[in-house]
Amino acid sequence: EDKVVQSPLSLVVHEGDTVTLNCSYEVTNFRSLLWYKQEKKAPTFLFMLTSSGIEKKSGRLSSILDKKELFSILNITATQTGDSAVYLCAVWNGANSKLTFGKGITLSVRP
């Protein structure tokens, strides 16, 4: 069974801090790893990672994948209160076309 473990489960930081969110996974047929941001509604897509060592960047957010060690990190620099959300990591199994989600990391950014 595919498995995604995210850590820490929750995090409280102050505006301007940098945070690193972790995601480790086990999947029988890896196709891609995805990061989503979820506020009080459905998740919004952040990144899709398929290759090791290639950083994806979007503004203050960046992410990288290590397929050898089976993990990914999501970095947020110069955090803002609007970054407060649950960050979900998911892996896409290419054999059965299923997306397995981790439990999410609750990030709270204090002013």
Place this chain on the structure above:
Amino acid sequence: GAVVSQHPSRVICKSGTSVKIECRSLDFQATTMFWYRQFPKQSLMLMATSNEGSKATYEQGVEKDKFLINHASLTLSTLTVTSAHPEDSSFYICSASWGGGAAGNTIYFGEGSWLTVV
């Protein structure tokens, strides 16, 4: 980006009644749609995968007679919670996939539907 619309966003129903939730892909044809359930402070749990024109594939532990899924067209899938009970109260989210869903940026989520059964 592509838009997936889910309706209703919130619904309250009485125990024993049925509720239908719709998921529409507004600007693309979705060959596959996925239905998830999310309890408070929990992750998204896949309930079933529906392919246009064929029967849905349910995950282990999900009762197919209770959670009826219909994917009659490439732009619409519906989830009907039959004989709802308070324990069915949850956040239900659909996602729609275009082109087989091989890449993350071709999987789009609806806005979700909060179901409360009283």
